[in-house]
Amino acid sequence: MRLTRSARKHGIAADDIRQVLAAPLRTVVQGDVELRIGLTAGRDLIEVVVAPGDPVIVLHAMRLRPANYRFLRRPGQADSGETA
Numbered sequence: 001m002r003l004t005r006s007a008r009k010h011g012i013a014a015d016d017i018r019q020v021l022a023a024p025l026r027t028v029v030q031g032d033v034e035l036r037i038g039l040t041a042g043r044d045l046i047e048v049v050v051a052p053g054d055p056v057i058v059l060h061a062m063r064l065r066p067a068n069y070r071f072l073r074r075p076g077q078a079d080s081g082e083t084a
Helices: 014-022 066-072
Strands: 026-030 033-039 045-051 057-063
Touching (some): 014 033, 014 045
8 A cells, every 4th residue: 555645645554444445345436546435443434545556546535525425325325304
């Protein structure tokens, strides 16, 4: 894993990033990069954007933004306030 300067911008620890990369709850392919969502050791949800490769390059890491909560829903699960 290689961390870029922008990946460190929001203060997410390298160990927490490694944990998400090792066991993401969700991986979303977005063009040439992947959004990986997972839990830190402290049970915080974080989002990590990586460029796949060997080693993987971490471009961005921060607490999960509300706009990305939708990726945690199960298929067919209704949005908040909607009925299924």
